[in-house]
Amino acid sequence: MITRRDFLRLTAGTMTGALGVFPARAAAEPALETTMITLNQIPGICVAPQYVAEELLRSEGFADVRYAKFGTAGLYTALASGEVDLSMAFVAPFITQLDAGAAIVLTGGVHAGCFELFGTEGVRSIRDLKGRTVAIPELGSPHHVFTASMAAHVGLNPVRDIKFVIQPAEKSAQLLQDKKVDALMGFPPVPQELRAKKIGHVIVSSGADRPWSQYFCCIVGANQPFVHKHPVATKRALRAILKAANLCALEPARAARLIADRGYRYEYAFQTMKEIPYGRWRE
Incomplete structure (x- = not known):
């Protein structure tokens, strides 16, 4: 198991170089409106960045990071109701929820190619x-x-x-x-x-075949009132998840160990880290 201290020490250099995030810049940012955030855990591994992001969220100032377990389909209702604040999930149901008027905001894409x-x-x-x-x-x-x-x-x-x-x-x-x-x-x-x-x-x-490989599969959605009330916290949470996506791409074995610590099979987690283009969120 990777400890919090080991994780932050090992990722500091990698993430600083990959994202251009420097301590002085982070220190100058406004304070979080809340230090508690609730994400969601599903049976799937493809949303790995938000699991890997737990300690990165703490380094962003979130002292209380929680993971609810509403499942895959139940997440969308939980986001709209505010039971989950922010979470990665599959884009297609997000679109149907938005069409139905759900109180959800889409904040950024993370990766393509998982299904x-x-x-x-x-x-x-x-x-x-x-x-x-x-x-x-x-x-x-x-x-x-x-x-x-x-x-x-x-x-x-x-x-x-x-x-x-x-x-x-x-x-x-x-x-x-x-x-x-x-x-x-x-x-x-x-x-x-x-x-x-x-x-x-x-x-x-969806990782290899067009047109599906050209579209995001998993994106970050958030509860609309949470975003309006906590814009700084929303931005910092999204940043932590995108840092974690880079880590999944750059350090697949390390990311897979963190995923395995949550109860997933390491070999399947490692394969997922290698197969999904986690580093393409900038494109």
């Missing part, structure tokens, strides 16, 4: 999903919204042409192996596990 569509041998393209069964954890989840968006992009009607079945993420891989479903959308660590177990094959990789 992959897997299928059985009979499914070779997105168009092959017509008349097929796709496993998702729930309607409105990132898995559902991303799959529906990709289907619509190639001319399918996701409501009429695809049968979505609700299955827990931990069961979907076995269903795909048993050919009881034709496809599933996977977020880390699911793609890493599927490849390790040789289950299915990749139909679309």
Whole structure:
């Protein structure tokens, strides 16, 4: 386990050089309006920067850093209600929430390329999903919204042409192996596990295949009243997460150890750090 002292000592040089953040400049900044912040933890590894950011948040002045566990789909409601102040999450459900008038502000993109569509041998393209069964954890989840968006992009009607079945993420891989479903959308660590177990094959990789590789997958959203009341805290929290994204890109093994300390498998965390372009948030 990496201690807080070790983490800050080891990251100081890396982050100063990568981001151009110098102590004198930080010391001249206005004080935080609040020293408490609540983020969210989900089963996925791709939001790794906000886990790696815990000690960076403390170095920004947040004395009380909390991680709620509202899950993947429940996060959006929690952000709108203020139960979570700020958190990384998948962009597609953010858009549907904003369309519905949710009290959420999008503050910045972090990375592209975390989701992959897997299928059985009979499914070779997105168009092959017509008349097929796709496993998702729930309607409105990132898995559902991303799959529906990709289907619509190639001319399918996701409501009429695809049968979505609700299955827990931990069961979907076995269903795909048993050919009881034709496809599933996977977020880390699911793609890493599927490849390790040789289950299915990749139909679309958002890290490699256009146009999906050109868009942010995970971005930072915040509760609207929190942003209005705490603009300095919002800026500093976003900065900590972006510093952490750079760390994931520059020091993947170290970042993976921090992720493993939260209960994730190290080997899948390390693969995720290597595969996702965490360093491209500036582009």
